[in-house]
Amino acid sequence: MNERSIGGTPVVSVVLPTYNRLPLLRQAIASVVGQTFGDWELIVADDGSTDDTRGYLEAIDDPRVRPLWMEHRGDLTSARSAGLKHARSEWVAFLDSDDLWLPGKLELQLHRLAAQPECRWSYTGYSLIDTEGTSLPERSDLLPRPISGYILEPLLRLDVSTPVPTMLVQRSLIEEIGGFDETIPIHSDYDFALRLAARSEVLALPDILTLVREHPDRTTARLRLAELYADQERVFRKAAAATADRKIQVLCLHQCAMQLAGQAAALSRERSHGAAFAALVRAGRIAPFKGAVWRTAVGCALRALGVFT
Incomplete structure (x- = not known):
């Protein structure tokens, strides 16, 4: 499913913040390029990386990949927000530089959202992997099952988990809630999900379409x-x-x-x-x-x- 939208504006903007994670970044970008749905733009917000991230991004021969160069702040939320400001599409997806998508993620979310227009955002099932990409079934099996509808209460009770890399959100909804709150240094993603849930029903896909990496260099681990x-x-x-x-x-x-x-x-x-x-x-x-x-x-x-x- 690689049709391009009429008028040149892609259907999905993917926002990917990164800092000094070139080996993992290569894999993350490859998981976007490998999507069965190809009408996207990828905005890579580089938070002043000092490794060879710049050279790698400049060498990518794909006009859909758009690097955004930033001075280093050490703040994932700021980088994500900066990338979001450059998003042009009706739908916005997010991916962290250490996580991965399975090939059908965007196509399946868009297809099911088209059948449920009352839902202005979606998230998928996910599983955990380690630094080397090895599955962690003993931990993944404990993750809550995705649920659809108005999920504010279960989200507040921590009975449901909506990691940002699993999401696909209407850009107009993001604008209505004011985007990410940069005054919240660690859990701005959870705050973002709460405000989405307070505003709109969600479509949950139980399919495992996102791989979230657990490793010592992950932001919260430090x-x-x-x-x-x-x-x-x-x-x-x-x-x-x-x-x-x-x-x-x-x-x-x-x-x-x-x-x-x-x-x-x-x-x-x-x-x-x-x-x-x-x-x-x-x-x-x-x-x-x-x-x-x-x-x-x-x-x-x-x-x-x-x-x-």
């Missing part, structure tokens, strides 16, 4: 656990403030309390006892009767007293 919890709490707090639905607000605040408790436990293990108890105070104000918060408080207190490490 961060402190306390940072991850703090950033996730910020996302839930933002979602609570954005809705007038009391049920959704309560669910968001419950998740805020749980993230703060997780942050406290992580800080306690780092011996940052003052910061741990500050996080627990915030969690207690949100959910004073939540058992998990109190159990965490006991554990933090015992650790601070040196009862256990």
